[in-house]
Amino acid sequence: MNTFDIANEANTIHARTIADRRDIHRHPEIAFQEHRTAGIVADRLRELGIETRTGIGQTGVVGILHGSRAGRTVLLRADMDALPLMEAETEITEGFRSEVPGQMHACGHDAHTAILMSSAELLASHRTDFAGTVIFMFQPAEEIVAGAPQMIADGLLDDYRPDGAYALHIAHDLATGHLYSAPGPTAAASDRFTVTLHGKGIHAAWPHLGIDPVVAGAHLVTALQTLVSREVAPGDPAVITVGRLEAGQVANIIPETATLYATVRTFRPSTRDHLERRVPEIAHGIASAFRCTATVDYERGTPPVVNDADAVELVREAVSSVLGEDAWAPPVSDGPTMGAEDWAWILERVPGCMFVLGVRDPSWETARPIHSPRFALDERALPYGVAAMTAVALRFLNQAPEA
């Protein structure tokens, strides 16, 4: 199947990949503001002779690359958005730190974008070596899990009907030179709810003449925690966090209402359904126990990211073939995360997976985790990502479709 030395070619364009990544790192753009980044991507794809569409999902960019003959279609994704975070001064990023105060590429999306542009370059120069079509999805607004659904709403999947979909994310706790993925759930479903408890406001010194929603709210926060500890199997990860609790203005007035804002993370559909049913039951039950009434607003968000087993196996084979079998190794925090990823919306419709690329320089003594102002990545990892993405696409497209 193989046609050219992918790892070697990825190394040949390493300087360009780094330059792209640093340029994007210096000019971070948060969700749905990725105008400059999208412009760089679109210009590059056009230069490479790749059919390019912009404005898909607001600032998203799509590239369409046809091989030499008809075949299957594979979608490769990079996300482009930065975080609203002030970058700390570390030696590693000396010379290309964020030039936008309060915005930073602290999740590696600058690297994802640079890697996918370089993979596009390799695939474009070898378009006679594969059958079918590669769809390059450069999505906005991953950090607010809104970019992928908007690109889908703008026809991304209906227009190109990919047969497989692959995304790469950097891993800060995996050493440079390694990649990994595992079948099954890797990121959680993320839902949210708001409960408003209605009581009766009164002077704080006469509680018996009013109805106190603050006390009811305190009980509700505690009662909600029993859903996970008493109603979800211990081996089935789930989280309910009340991240915001709002009531009253001053110490000497019992307010009319108390409002709780919470997030719910789950993997299993049955657990997701159970909590969606039980949260309002508990809220109404606690409210009535304390003479309040409750209004509950429960909203489903991102589904879980579920990696397809065959897709993971394909990535493992592709990585092993171009980078050697030792390159396949799990990160320290192996196992699913309760974080959400909007790649889930693609995997809900297309079989595929997300795989991780190690970016931790083994000589670093301190951790440089994503979403922290001291996040940093080892740029020597970039060609591994380019080689892996390219190899995954070629292996997918050149594999004989099942009869």
Ligand SMILES: [Zn+2]
């Ligand atoms: Zn992130």
Ligand SMILES: [Zn+2]
């Ligand atoms: Zn990310």
